[in-house]
Amino acid sequence: MKYAYYPGCSLHSTSREYDMSAKEVSTRLGIELIEAPDWVCCGATPAHVTMHVLSQALPVKSLINAKQTGADTMAVCCAACFSRLKIANYHVLNDPGKKAKINRAVGAEYNGEVAVKHLLEILAKDFGLENLKGKMTAKLDGLKVACYYGCLLVRPRKIMQFDDEENPTIMDAVVETTGAKTVDWPGKVECCGASFSITKTGVVLRLCRDILQLASDAGAECIAVACPLCQSNLDLRQPEVNKKYDKKFDMPVLYFTQILGLAMGIDWKKLGLDKHIVSPLKFLKGKNIIK
Amino acid sequence: MKIGVFVCHCGTNISAVIDVQKVVNDLAKMPGVFAMDYKFMCSDPGQNMIISEIKQKKLDAVIVAACSPCLHELTFRNTLIRGGLNPYMLEIANIREQDSWVHTDRDKATEKAVRLAKMAVAKAKRNQPLFPQEVSVEKSCLVIGGGIAGIQAAIDISSAGYQTVIVEKEPSIGGKMAMFDKTFPTLDCSACILTPKMVQASQSKKVKIYTYSEVEEIGGYVGNFNARIRVKARSVNMEKCTGCGICWQKCPVKVNSEFEQNLGPRKAVYVPFAQAVPNVPVIDCVNCTYYRSKRQNPESKGLCRICEKFCPAGAIEFDQKDKIIEEKFGAVIVATGFSAFDHKVYGEYGAGRYKDVVTALQFERLLNSSGPTQGKILRPSDSKEARTIVFVQCVGSRDESKGVPYCSRVCCMYTAKQALLLKEHIPDANAYVFYIDIRAAGKNYEEFIERVQDEYGVLYLRGRVSKIYRTGDGALLVRGADTLSGTQVEISADMVVLATGLVSNPETVKLGQMIGIPYDKNRFFTESHPKLAPAETQTAGVFICGACQFPKDIPDSVAQAGAAASKVLGLFSQEHLMLEPVLACVNQKICNGCFHCRAVCPYNAIDEEILKDKSVVARVIESKCHGCGNCISACPVSAVDLKGYTNEQILEQLQSLR
């Protein structure tokens, strides 16, 4: 189980806890993540708006470097990076015209031989849910989690082929291996406002309010996410949402890798649980999941 | 042999691309061929010109180089008859659909036209006069499907005095129309206008109705179809039962009723709806405790049998078996109707997880006074009254990604009607309709829509619904766009009605292959010509009407049913039927009696005959042969030949291309 690992810029900065928990969980499960040598920015959402070829050349550059690790699959945690790499591979495999342009821009021959997988797919499909359940030492059966997928993971369906784009269930299955209960709620793939968080914060506040409202209506105690941008919008903006719409949301927003880490008995400092705005520590102590 | 070649300009359809004059000159060079051209060969002056040429030049065969034979082969055959020639001395070169319309290069198209005409001449040289074969006509018609279309066709045919048989899959005729509450645009109650028709059909001496039965096999050809119908066991004796209803009152088993679209219960012994014709119940073997216990251990006496005890007429017969009926028919009308689109494929509308997201048919049952809620509009989840209802149009229509690219034509109208009825039931309820385009193209349809919007205040929002989900308080949040005002719209509704489209009946493919009629990629039966023959199919003697040909509303179905009936009556009015003389015939001097031909004949139209010298040879049964030519390719010594398409003719056609 050897994968080239593409952390992406946010996992090295604002959402370091996602990187820490992902690495901890993987090493504990025996999944070897070798960081792709001198990977570059994946271009995220702004790149394909400015220059199409650039938005695909950047991920291809990293995919070519990933070949040096000897693994034939690149593991990705961040939803935006996952989407960009997957789309680049799709164009290289299916559109000879674009492939020629990309190869010319990158200056090397790349035919889409490196596959791209999200950590969720690796855990659920390659590693297998049963083995995952076996690895869980502490049962979190008191915890009620709402799994939030966001939009980049599941769409566009033809290219991502990740899960059912209306009602995805892969994260629910992974989280349920820890014994926690996941709630069925309609906000799984609602938009969180993404990068409007900086330019039009009002929009993000309104959208996050809806999501948090739907989650709490469904009886969830915390939200599991797989994308740093969704996490920051829901977590960072939660106090402002409370202020603007005089709500009393106190909903911790955790990465699914952190939840897995807790269930595997990893110390919460190693999982970066102290880096959240809405601190989950009090809540987890209440549930005596952590001391 | 004197051959006349008549090249048509077809206005400019042909002459625009093909140099007709050059074709005429090239053809005239051939020995024994007279060629000329005319602007509209199929027009009356054109045909009269052909007739005069035949008489003047004493032609033996006629070649018409014009449009496709599928269009005007019949017209020109009649022209030959009027000109005194045998109609089968005609050959048609298709230089329009397969030449001028599909090619641009002028001289290549002209060269092809010359080749096609020369090929037709080569075939015509070896044409023999053929005389259609007379065959008796069985004066009775089989109608498959007992919906409004089937019933109307049966009534029209029986009123002309001919025997008709309706075969209906469900326990009662009436089809989907029986489920409706009111009909648009006149709002007269669906049952009130349907029940008299059903009664008229059941009481007519000329109409025999087999309900709860299916057609298993249809063989034969126009005028002489033979069908095998399986009447499934109802476990109730039709003669004895008076329809008093005690049995289904007493029956302890409650099951979801398909007729009520799973909104209301029915018993194991049931009649689908009150005005069912025949008003005789059916025992549902799957759920009836007696039959279930019999299946567990067949020897036991079986449990329950309450209905048998209480039946005053003693009509319950548990050991009733399926009956197979073989009958001969002269014509077949297929009226198998439509089925509603399964909306569960739409994840964004909840994929069937929310009880309060109902289909239009379910809402129709809610509106119906004889429905599960006796006409009160209650939410299926908590049966509270629904005061805000959102109607979503084009669910399973005009949606390429869901494989339903066509518009189902009727949803806009029935949604408007349902919205109107909702406002009549609950005047202060508010109804929203999300639509793309309102299609109201019938008589008084547009006015009906205007009335619904102005008089009843139904709010029409032009845009698609992007998501429906249940909010905490149990209401349904419908999020959509209103493109006219350019804003996003969110409505918290009590109930959402999806205007599901009309798709084809699942058995279309099986039925189509059984009868031998084609169907298109949406699995609707293909009519013989979209504009000129919508009620006929390519197979002679088989007609189609109603939604099985394409989604249509009740007026169109009834009209098409009348059309199909009139075609059948046209068929029955002839004493004998002229059968295509294109049949196989065996040259018994050469036949070795190896019977490869019988082995491949799909209609086993070949049997043995013993000649004087005691050798056994093959013989073609003229009435059974359809003229497909399978036996000719199978015969090693080509002792068989097909009149009209003989081996010699086809070889000559190939040689003419040298």
Next chain:
Amino acid sequence: MISEMKKFIISKNELKKILAGIVAENIKLIAPVSRDNAFFLEEVSDAEKIAWDYSNVVKPVKEHIFPMREVLLDFGRGTDPPALDEPEARSSGKEKNPAGNMPPVKEQVIFGLRPCDARSLLVLDKPFLQEKYVDSYYKERREKTTLIAMACLNPEKTCLCSSFENGGPFSSAGSDVLCVQTGQDEFLVEILSEKGEKIFKNPSFAQPSGEVLKKLENLKADSEAKICKALKVPENLRELFEAGTWETESLSCIACGICRYLSATCYCFNITDEFEQRLRYWIPCSFKNYTKMTSGEISREKKSARFKHWYFHKFSYHKDNFGEYLCVGCGRCIKYCPVKIDFTEVLGKIGNSKQEQ
């Protein structure tokens, strides 16, 4: 007649050189060629391809004088030239051959045929070149053909050429030149006609020495000794027409066309029109359709009748019309018969059957 008997000795290479000279003069050279271990007389472009060690070719030499398939005349109307084997068949040019509008036939020299085949042409000349009915096609090809025969050093056990008066493995009847391979690389060539003389123009070759002539006699004697089969036709063949033995003898015959086609002297043919041409081609009397009349009636329908007809035409009717048997004893009909019927034995059995009556 040629001036005087010309005999001389020639080596194999010189012989090949002369043959090459013939080809150079744009005369068609036909010589035995080996194909899938069978030998055929075919047009040869270079002398190297000629096969030397063969007993006899499969198809008799009549194939080149009276071809299996010959276009008598062409009445095409200028449509595409129909697909034909001889590309120059269609005469676009002015000169026409005497009979139809086909182009004239090229000069040809046939080398390496056996004496029996050469004699067969003599036999065929009678029916084809009768004064009243001259077959112009046959006549044209016959005149333009020079025959260089090769004497048989070791005849096969199916040969019976010596049972005919001017027959025999060394007979020079019918050929223009007779070669005998006296040594490994030494051929005794004997010129028999002007045509032959035209081929061997400069007689600068050595005259045969006495010792060579003696070797010739021995070879001739050995060769004739090797022939073990003889033809004995019963005199009263005509009365034996009704004999029952014909029935039993014909049982194993499968009525194919081999003995008819490969016989050196059978000459029946059929004429049909195909693809705007009048064709003449061989047809065996063993086929049922040979005697099919327009009414569809077939006179010799039974296999035994067709079997018997072949014998009577060769050994009875032809003798009455032209005074000799229609056979040269090449033995091909015995060698190639799929069910190994030997006509000499059949004739023997028919002859004995007379005693039993």
Next chain:
Amino acid sequence: MEEKKEKNGFEPRLVGILCRWCSYQGADLAGTSRLKYEPNMTVLRVPCSARMSPLFLMKGLTSDIDGILFSGCHPGDCHYISGNMNARRRFVIFKKLLEFAGMEPERIQMSWCSASEDKKWADIVDSVTIEVKKTGPNNKFK
């Protein structure tokens, strides 16, 4: 005729033998929807693909036709129930035989084309024409 062909490139002479109920109607539909395709193929109408005896294939190829296409209904849609199935079996056997004897496989083709597949018909004609043009003129029997 001969020189003209060589001058502007080889124009293959093709024959399409179409079954009357499905393929011919598909070809007509291609006409009504004004699709454009190569003009080399001349169409011959027969009642069913079963009527196309493989011997027509042989007679066609021996009379200077460069390519022959049989086209019938899809399996199961045949108007005569099983005509297309028998036609397929005979065609496949005869094609293997002709290929074995050295005939280029592109010269003999079969296709299923139903009454509503006009686009498919246009593509079939174009691709057959290109393939036969690539294999060159049929001068095996010249």
Next chain:
Amino acid sequence: MKELIDKAKELLKEKKVETVIGYREIRGCVVPAYVDSPCDADCLIFDKRCVYNLANYLKWFKNKNVALVLKGCDAKSINVWLQEFQIKRENIFIIGVECYGVMNEKSADAGLSDKCGHCEAHVPNIYDAVIKHQGDKKESVQGEPFKDIQEFEKLPHDERWDFWKKQFEKCIKCYACREICPMCYCKECIVERNIPQWIMSSPSVKGNFEWNMVRAFHLAGRCVECGECERACPVNIPLMKLNKKLIKEMKELFDYSAGQKEDVKSAIDDFYPEKDIKIDDKMIR
């Protein structure tokens, strides 16, 4: 061959059959024999040289009852005849002979003919009596049956065409291959038809190509590989190469080999539902 002779005598004595068709030897080579009376049944023999397929003679004994001495490969022809209603089973008495290979007349060393290389019908699959094999029961070498065909298929198509063109040029249309083949029993062969003229009757390359293609096609699923046609051909055209190609195709595509059972439909008339036809769909667009 005493057993064979006794059997023949017994049949003739009891008048069960009118004639027994077998093999006999005259002047050193084996020819078909017709035995009418028990006394001259002694001439019957069976050994390596009996190559003829005697089933072929049923063409002239159609409704007479006859006994036939048949090897394994010849007996398969009877199955095909029954399949095509040409004879009644009760009319013929089959004396099956266990055979371990017959001579190949055309090869110089007179070794076994190559059909016997992969023969799996040492004992006929249809018979009324069986004559055991005397000599050594040398199991015939189980060579790969279609190796030469596969090699020939690999050649480019114009090379294949040249090969066949040269072969067809030799054909003199003597129709020995038709007359010797038991499967060609037609009253009037397709070659003799002139309305329409399917096959040019005159021997030209085109006519010979057409004739050989039609003959081979008519043997698809019917040829029992007895090899008689190749033996009878005076100009040595490898006819069995064409027939073996079709036998290979019928086996591969439709898993059908000729002459196994007499009550089954012959493969050329039959078709299976989609799933088990191995037709390479590249062949049909």
